[in-house]
Amino acid sequence: MAHKSIAIDGPSGAGKSTLARQIAKELGFLYVDTGAIYRTLALAALRKGVVPSDSAGVLAVLQAITIDLRHGADGLQHMYLDGEDVTDHIRTPEVSAGASGVSAIPEVRAFLMDMQRSLAASRDVVMDGRDIGTVVLPQADLKIFLTASAEDRAQRRYEELLTRGTQVDYDTVLRDIKERDQRDSSRAAAPLCQAEDAVLVDTTGNTQEESFALLLNLIRRHFAL
Numbered sequence: 536m537a538h539k540s541i542a543i544d545g546p547s548g549a550g551k552s553t554l555a556r557q558i559a560k561e562l563g564f565l566y567v568d569t570g571a572i573y574r575t576l577a578l579a580a581l582r583k584g585v586v587p588s589d590s591a592g593v594l595a596v597l598q599a600i601t602i603d604l605r606h607g608a609d610g611l612q613h614m615y616l617d618g619e620d621v622t623d624h625i626r627t628p629e630v631s632a633g634a635s636g637v638s639a640i641p642e643v644r645a646f647l648m649d650m651q652r653s654l655a656a657s658r659d660v661v662m663d664g665r666d667i668g669t670v671v672l673p674q675a676d677l678k679i680f681l682t683a684s685a686e687d688r689a690q691r692r693y694e695e696l697l698t699r700g701t702q703v704d705y706d707t708v709l710r711d712i713k714e715r716d717q718r719d720s721s722r723a724a725a726p727l728c729q730a731e732d733a734v735l736v737d738t739t740g741n742t743q744e745e746s747f748a749l750l751l752n753l754i755r756r757h758f759a760l
């Protein structure tokens with residue numbers, strides 16, 4: 536029987552990764568965070584002093600490195616750059632901005648497509664990103680477009696960064712989110728947009744638990760689980 540796939544797309548900070556991870560755990564699906572792949576490339580470029588706007592430079596970096604995505608026994612996704620576990624190094628604001636930049640390069644997206652599709656072919660997956668329902672898995676069994684107001688998303692990201700010990704102020708986080716929304720939605724290659732057949736879920740004002748219950752209910756109904 537074909538594997539089940541759930542595509543969760545939406546802007547940064549909508550709670551996609553936390554919710555997708557929880558859903559995957561609950562249902563026994565593999566959780567795939569595709570943003571982490573772009574982040575790993577961005578980290579490699581930053582380390583080599585290549586700016587994201589230098590497409591040729593970024594492509595040269597991509598050709599010279601090995602990116603691996605592996606799941607531990609705990610089901611958590613780890614990213615490896617040339618064998619080094621960089622999972623904890625790809626969440627900084629610099630890498631976030633870099634990932635947004637490198638992900639706008641069409642050749643980068645094409646190169647990373649196979650990795651994403653083969654993961655979905657291997658297991659039941661919950662995959663989160665920007666173009667999963669539109670480009671990577673257009674045949675996904677269920678597509679969800681998860682969003683929330685920019686202010687709500689900034690507040691969550693702000694709290695998350697503080698928890699991680701990163702010193703930031705709310706206004707900077709909000710400005711970064713708006714800039715990233717703008718870049719991710721206006722790029723020519725696979726811009727962030729809702730697939731025609733995706734279910735729109737707006738989590739503005741919801742608690743984490745409310746959003747989780749809402750999504751789980753929707754998914755259970757869809758698959759009759």
Ligand code: DC
Nearest residue numbers: 547569570573634635638664665666
């Ligand atoms: O989901 P995230 O914040 O970790 O993603 C980092 C960047 O990667 C984001 O700015 C957009 C880009 N991205 C993408 O273009 N396509 C995806 N499927 C996932 C992420």
